[in-house]
Amino acid sequence: MKRRLNLAIVTIVLAFGFQVAQAQRNIKPPVLISAPQACGTPANNFEFTAELSPGQALPERNEFILELSDPSGSFANQSDITELARILGPNEAAGGTTNILFSGVQVPANANSDDYRVRVRASEADIIGDVSDPIPFHFFDDNLEIILNGRDDLIFCSVASFAREIAVEVRDENDNFLDVNDFNWEWLKDGAIIPGETSPRLLVTEEGRYIARVPLGLCNNFFNPSNRSNAVDAVLENVDNFFIETTATDFSFCPEEFKELRASEIDFSYNYQWIKDGEELVGEISPTIILPDNNFGGEYTLQIVLSEDCTLITDPVIVTNEGSNITVPLPESLILLPSQSLTLVVETDVPAGSIFRWIANTNVQRQGVTASDGETLTFEVPTSNIGNYRVEIEANDPCNSMLFSETDIFAAERFAITIGPNEVVDCEQDPITIALIEMVGITSSGEQVPLTTEQFNFFNFEWFQDGVSTGETSLSLDISRSDSGGTFDLRAIFSPGGLPDTVSNELSIDFLSNNIVLDITPPVLEAGESVVLTGPFSANFTYEWFVILNGEEVLIEGETTNTLTVTEEGDYFARISSSLCTTDTLIASVRGPGAQSEVIPNVITQGRGSSSDVWVLPNSFSDSGVEVSIYSSNGKLDFQKSGGYNADWPSNSASGADELIYYYIITRNSEVVRKGTITVMR
Template identity: 70%
Template sequence: MKKRLNLTIVVIFLALGIHVVKAQRIIGPPSLTSGAQACGTLSNSFDFVAELSPGAALPASNQFILELSDPTGSFANGGEELLRVPGPNEASGGTSNITFMGVTVPQNAGSDDYRLRVTATEGNVTNTISEPIPFHFFDDDNLLIRLNSGDDIIFCNVASFAKEVAVEVTNGDDVLDANDFNWEWLKDGVIIPGENSPTLLITEEGTYQARVPVGLCNNVFRFNKSNRVDASLVSVGDISIVTDAPDFSFCPDELKELRASEIDFSYDYQWLKDDEPLEGEIGPTIILPDNDFGGEYTLQITLSEDCTLLTQSVIVTNEGSSITLPLPEGLILLPTQVLNLVIETDAPIGSVFRFIVDTNIQSQGVTTSQTLTFPAPFIGDYRIEIEADDPCNSFLVTETKVRAATRINIVIAPEEVVDCEQDPITIALAEMAGITADNESVPLTTEQFDFFDFEWFKDGVSTGETSLSLDVSRADSGGSFELRAIFRPEPGGTLDAVSNNLPIDFLSSDIVLDITPPVLEAGESVVLTAPLNVNFTYEWYVIQNGEEVLIEGETTNTLTVTEEGEYFARISTSLCTTDTLTASVGGPQALSELIPNVITPGGNAANNDWVLPNSFRETDVEVTIYSSNGKVDFQKNGGYNGDWPTNSASQANELIYYYIISRSNTVVKKGTITVMR
């Protein structure tokens, strides 16, 4: 009886043990539903699944949590929650799937050794840790990594080389700091140990690339790597200039093609003639023009910024002839004048020439000189033909139209681009032309200037100057200038001429705007005034966020202002443009900050000294005053207390001074001081 009782107890305990085992459910290791790595960006996510073993129901409120280990795969300090789901919690006689959909990769993730597990918030559940799963985050949207600006590295004809390359990172229009990223470098696809800065010194040939290391995700992300740059050390042989012609001697009407003996369109080319670059000739071949093609040609070949070659030069010979000094396109025949038409040619002496007026041959023969002169005593169409006695049998022609003038036009202008501070300004005869009956303008020759007497006038009054140029100094206060020409053979006739009127006004770079009233009251306005001159044009600007903004429609010498700000006028004369000093427009609170720009020394008890607002007495203020020639006239550190001009070097004996006020080594005010006695 006792044995049977013991057996019953054992069976009960075994049954209870079996029940306990069945009651505990096991969660298998989580895995990706697709792929083997979780390579995350801001725009993607991943799905994971884990198996739940059969067993009794779990509490309905139970949730399953997908957890991520630390980068080494350890859960010693717990796991990072990635996502939680509310089931399955029902009883099951078979395995169930716990599915986690739309899991995003943490932005600090960067290891191939992460592991996953699933935990339950309630119930008798054990979990299983996964094998390592790479988790990497890299935000590659709009990211561009460039190496060495995309250029290959080529050194030529040297024994060794060293070249530093750097990573450039941009995101759209923004330039990012490459030092904010981790880097690894590859040579021929193999990681270079120990190189992890954004620069690399290359001393060996090979193909180089930089990338942000993302472990097993390196082949998944598109933009974590730079372009590849090839580094090579080449021994370039003699590249020469060749042609398909028998030699480098050509006739003008022949095809004249030169080319490099070795052609590579990845190189940059530049052709030179007589050591001067030929504009637009940047290919490995060049076709020479029909005329003026003789000379010394070389070809510059740039393989990289570190490798530039220059070929041996070749001499191209023009076996033909040309007219080296042709007739001008048109000529004016003045009354009483006989023109001489002069041309120069390189055609061999003994070549046949013909001199034709309209359609009539005036003379013909063979040349005895390479300078030919023919008379042109009347108007008409003139033509000179030369049958050159050269290997190309060149036929040369030059033509001109000789016309009479109904009047003379004169233009005067400055001899050079004028700066507003320039003194003196030289003006001169810029153009003198005859106007024909059909209103065609034909320049006179300099020899024809001798038929005229010239005289300069200022504001309608003769200056007595009769040369072709005139110096106008600031001391003359400018004025309106013109040049008059009298045709000496027939004074008072239609060929007398008066030039354009050229106003000359001198401007300084320190024009101060008048502000009336000096303070902008609420609801009121102030008027800014620039010097008035009918010859000036005006534009007004306001400074906003450090930028000059044009105030549309304001073109007079005054501007009415209703808002506080910094304003200036841009003044243009017929010769130059300058900006006034900036005027600060402020409200009543700015009254105490106004800087005086005039003093009147001389014992009148008012404005004898240059007095600044109290805020400029502080110890961090420095005041420097310069004379008109740029010398320091006064300087005070540690606060200004009305010390100038009492303590100045010049005792204010000049008309204009310049000041700069700094606070803590930063310029806060600058302008001019006018001394009125």
């Protein structure tokens, strides 16, 4: 009887132990399916699976939660744990292993580590699963665009050394600029990471290929190239590689020949400008130029802008015209005034014995043979004989050049006058001169043809101010600052009569100063408040407002009145234009109550007579261990001081601070602590 009782007890204990074993179910470490890393974008997601051991049923409401550790892989602090996903069940009893599947798992937007771990926790049971091995989790919005240095390379022309700061900008899919300081950065030179460089800006002092990227650990290759900028090449260019060449055997041509000059180096990222006999050729800005059939001989050079740090001009080539030219052609069109006769004149360098003919509306009017080299050919147009006039020349030269020039002659029904400053006006200038800039005859078809200066003699002119005659009858008028605010026009009467009188455009005269100080109200920007910047008002002024960011003038879109409401600290100025001139106001620095801080100024206003004429550093940079070095834009050392800096630049500038951009490096005990740019505003 006793033996049977013991056997029953053993059976009960074994059964109870089996039920306990069934209740203590566990979860193995989650596994990331179909990918070695969780490299997340706004558009993709992932699947994880974890094995649930056999056992009794779990509560019906139980959910399994997929949790992400802190970036170091720890689950020690609950506040650092991120819930990635949760699903209901599987909660039924199972005699074998069950899979828990998490689908559509998004990578958190702040995830950026190779050392994350994941686990699964049951919401209604005391079960916390095993922790996985490290799994890289990185998120990056692959719709963003990272642009380095405006996509421009750094090209320097044969200098011993250089220093140039480059910076990144980030734009979203709508082309909006994002704050670059919201991202982590690392820099690569020739494919290798530059140690210690984590700023969105980099001072380049060596040749090489530079790239900035958002570091994403083991996901770098997955996100490449969306997480990195364009490459910027910093190179020292050999100027001897640039010269003018031609496909012909030499630089001698006949007028009818195909005449092409081209740059030895063709790169459409460069800016080209062709120059003939010291004058820029308007519109000739490609790496090649096709010379005209007439008057093409001369000295040609080519200006090539490789970058803002490298502009070069090639050695000249002499192009020889083996034929002849019309050196002074007929104007494109002319006005024939009533009772006036016109003399058409062309100048040539054709040899004696060349045949010429004058043609009016396809009818030959006169022809002959030149009696001397370089003869000037003239033709008198009879009164009221409008139409097309043309001269043709068969040149007696080795090329047998065929030359021509033509003009269209019109009658005018009325006239129009344009007045304005006769030169570029400085806003401080007093007095200024306004003048007749152009007078045109307007034909019956509405075509506008400029009059010649000789034709001005057919008119009587008179200047008016605010509708009242000034008594001045010349073609120009001096206006002093005391006349500021007046409106001027020029009137013309055709002295022979028979044509309507003419009144010019009205020109409102408002003088400006080069040293305009903006009003800042209130003078200090309080937290959550705003200040208003105010410039001088005139209905004739147009305004543009700028803020200086990273040494660059950035236009504030949509602000065109004489006031600007500011809610952020910064350096602001207005560009004011009148009918006479354009001037920039002095810099208005908007600061908060505790503005002294550690801000290093990146702008000085040299020569404006203000406190910002000198480069002032915070007091923390005045100790003896600090060395300040400033470089000009071509990399030359412009200033250096050890043992503390005390507003010594630009008074001790080697270049006189006459460049726009300078670069500074501040070291403390031989370690770089700050570097950046200084813009010199004048």
